[in-house]
Amino acid sequence: MRQHNLAYLIEPRFPGGTSSALAAELAVTAGTGRVSIHPAETSMFDGRSIAPQLVRTLNVLGLECTECARTIGADIVVIHNPAFLKFEKLLSTHIVARHVIAVTHENFLRPGGEEGFDVAHCLSLIDRSTLSLRKSVAPISPNNRATVEEWAARHGLPSGWDILPEDWINICDFDMAPPTDRPRDRRGRHSRPGPEKFPKPATLDLIFPSHAEANVILGADMLIAGQETHPHWTLHPFRGLDVARFFEMIDFMVYFTAPGWRESFGRVLAEGIAAGKVVISDRETAAGFDGAVIGAEPEEVDGIIRLFIAEPERYISHVRSAQTVLSRFSPEAFRDRFLRLTGLGAPTGAAA
Template identity: 55%
Template sequence: MSGRPIGTSFAYVVEPRFSGGTSAAVAAELRVTAQLGPVVVHARRSTMFGGDRHVAPVLRQAIDELSLPLIWDAPEIKADVVIFHNPSFLKFQTTFGGRIFARQLIVVTHENFLRPGGVEAFDVATCLDQIDRATLALSKCLAPISVHNRATMTEWLSAHRGRLDWKVLGSDWFNICVPDVSEPRDPPRDRRGRHSRPTREKFPPLADLDLCFPPHSEANVILGADFLMAAEVARPHWTMLAFGSLDVARFFEMVDFLVYFTAPTWRESFGRVIAEALAAGKVVLTDPDTGATFGDAVVACRPEEVDRLVQGFVAAPDSYTAQVQRAKPVLEALSASAFHRRLVQLLELEAGVCV
């Protein structure tokens, strides 16, 4: 990846205590943005997380490696481009608590605006209004991170037309992924798994888990099964492991298929776990909304279709290999190099235009 610095100054506005995909996404992004101009990271304490000054380890590592300034709760934030990540952290307060001055303000919307069925996922208007009132900028843009995230944003904006004047970037502000794809197992075996943070919304109903991880599978590994273990769910054919108890790389060595569904009332906004599985050379089976960002690199299906699909791949190893290989161009389009090109393109456009 190359590209001369263009002298643009950047300010990142983050709630650095997000422990999941938000902090990992910002960390990867900082390593790209720092090549293009000076970067300052503005950390904001929020009612959502309280008053301490903890920084998620993955984000702290990137800030330290790049020797970036980290400023807490500045009354004024000034830069050519201000990139505001995950505005949902403002949902329990009424004011942002500072002023933002920029040529371009880009608000990266990590959380879906709507849940399945059209229910608002959080108080979107309250969060965006706080940023809007605090900002003086030539251009204000919302940046969805995925196909599904964009769809929920578009639907929400259509229902609130006229109240908020936000443009929407024409291309997704994707989470940066590792583009290298490991060689697939040859031949594949019926070894299934899933991993996520141990929150209930990350898991489908127990009946769907039973469909996805049946007794006749050679292995069923569930990493992040804390609440299942606490509830004493008895499935002798499942290997249930607490979140963080096993290195993710080791987890992927134990499975050939990632089977990932969530609660019916919730969807992933991006699906970093899916990107990790694709890079590890695994076949991924998931719902169509979650899989949309990854195109034909994943197998979109319903829980009741999983067993037939897995058996088909096991019976036809060439089809398994072909499916794994579909991940490479998809992950390359979500790579640091692709993000670099996208950001340069955005910055070279006339101020005030979102593409």
């Protein structure tokens, strides 16, 4: 079978989940054909360096990410998070491919129905620079898909575009840590420090209260700078504490965002599950994890934590069940779906 060409057009300086997901994906797709990386460095991240998690993976795989070709020619071109084009007037690179896939790491609509970014502008820039037999939008989760489909129903996708029938799996290839058999009221959260990642101060007070044994917030740059803190909070800046050490300090990961923001997937929640913790978040985000994340309102968090502390066996059972759910986001699951969606080869285990 002819080895296919797979090209990635990316903004390599996304600091959080986009780059982490891309790094995990490259570790899989690099074994399926000839892979090339094309960095479209945009005004969105002026002055920033390539995300360290992406640098590590590129070095391991021996892939270069130094210059974007004027013309990208490949069987498949994957564009991760097209929102990086929202401040651009044009896409200077030309794309010639059989299939172009735009992976939608950001929700097209926010809670309440407001557009998350200028979707039509970003897709139009890609469309005008592309000669392709097929162009697709690839949602990364059920919640993300719902916003993409609702946006498309309102505005219509550009001519010739479609939505892939299955979600583009966000690979969660983490080592699984066992749950504690003596859970304590030790709470925490971590994320990049953007304001959209944090709920209102009153909600933070509610979910990280003074009666908790510990409240550890990693990625708290905004709180530190604004001096919005309490003696019962332990605050660390983004990347200011090793994530493994962070998880050693907590038994419950409690993750809520600003009212006008929802995670398209929630990679940090998957990290919490893998670390052996009970993870609590809003119901919309939790729905994408099929019971592995507990969906709740902030007012319900105290009661949920009390229940698990009172019944350690329930805590252990939930964590083990949640970790089983993560197998659906394995590298093998991604590879099979990737090959199926792109038509590039037979999935794992298929007859030769």
